[in-house]
Amino acid sequence: VSTGDASWSAVSVGVTTALAEAGHTWSDYFDDAADASVVRSFPLSANDLGVLEGAGFGERCFVHLGPAAEAKVRHQQARLRIRRMGSTPIVDDVHVYVADFSNKLSVTVGSPGTLFCGRLGAVVLEVSLGHDGLLVIGDAATINGAKVVAINGRILIKRGAMIADEVLIQGSDQHGIVDLATGAFVNHGKRFVHLGRHTWIGRRVTLLPGVAIGDGAIVGACSVVTKEVPSCCVAAGVPARVVRENVSWSRTWDTLDADAVAFMDEIQAPFRNPEE
Numbered sequence: 001v002s003t004g005d006a007s008w009s010a011v012s013v014g015v016t017t018a019l020a021e022a023g024h025t026w027s028d029y030f031d032d033a034a035d036a037s038v039v040r041s042f043p044l045s046a047n048d049l050g051v052l053e054g055a056g057f058g059e060r061c062f063v064h065l066g067p068a069a070e071a072k073v074r075h076q077q078a079r080l081r082i083r084r085m086g087s088t089p090i091v092d093d094v095h096v097y098v099a100d101f102s103n104k105l106s107v108t109v110g111s112p113g114t115l116f117c118g119r120l121g122a123v124v125l126e127v128s129l130g131h132d133g134l135l136v137i138g139d140a141a142t143i144n145g146a147k148v149v150a151i152n153g154r155i156l157i158k159r160g161a162m163i164a165d166e167v168l169i170q171g172s173d174q175h176g177i178v179d180l181a182t183g184a185f186v187n188h189g190k191r192f193v194h195l196g197r198h199t200w201i202g203r204r205v206t207l208l209p210g211v212a213i214g215d216g217a218i219v220g221a222c223s224v225v226t227k228e229v230p231s232c233c234v235a236a237g238v239p240a241r242v243v244r245e246n247v248s249w250s251r252t253w254d255t256l257d258a259d260a261v262a263f264m265d266e267i268q269a270p271f272r273n274p275e276e
């Protein structure tokens, strides 16, 4: 059962607003304009798509799928699983939007939140969603086994990201730290993680709340990132520090793949494939 596009419009407007608040534009993430996207909205409570594990979702919970994602889910070519977090009695105001993806996307929801994904490549991704958390993943991202915690925070991943396995992206601390002298909460400011255009996050990396990874940047394996990583740098270590500047990366080993070429054109870098 598709419910028309009213709830989809609400979701896309909310996402556009969140991107604008971060100083980003829709085209930093997606090829199509929001209003050009073909999408069907399915109430989660009806579970027509068979994506729900268990119950406990109210009437304002929807899965919104683009045609490619819908076909893959229906034909079990890709696996979408949504379940409620253990002790929560019922959740409402939950939106999961996916234009396209391959492999496996699992979403655990504790309270209102939004997951909004463009045309993803292959993903093995576990998302925890709640407390009005938002996770936006731009077109052409691939994710090989990450956990993303979008609880009480906003995680925004621009187009073309490559995220390896055993990566943890933590969008907020989830719990408060209180100053004993003043009673003030000291950790409420850090409620986002931003990944720029064409970023490569290596194996077993942890990205902590309040971190922005610049366009074209690389984070080395097993790093714990606690601060901003500038554009076109390699950062590595615990805590991560810049170890190389003025570089970017390609999915292929010794030539530039199409997205690397596109990115290097965007930043007007004088790189060329060997055969050119």
Ligand SMILES: CC(C)(COP(=O)(O)OP(=O)(O)OC[C@H]1O[C@@H](n2cnc3c(N)ncnc32)[C@H](O)[C@@H]1OP(=O)(O)O)[C@@H](O)C(=O)NCCC(=O)NCCS
Binding pocket: 162, 163, 164, 165, 201, 202, 203, 204, 218, 219, 220, 221, 222, 223, 234, 235, 236, 237, 238, 243, 244
């Ligand atoms: C970061 C990486 C890409 C190498 O980048 P690089 O620019 O060639 O870095 P270098 O090897 O020249 O190392 C530069 C410095 O960073 C250090 N370094 C490199 N990788 C590091 C890491 N993951 N953690 C801690 N320090 C690291 C090096 O020891 C060196 O330190 P030094 O200057 O004190 O000697 C690589 O080390 C890495 O982590 N590869 C794994 C990527 C991955 O996870 N792939 C999975 C598929 S997505």
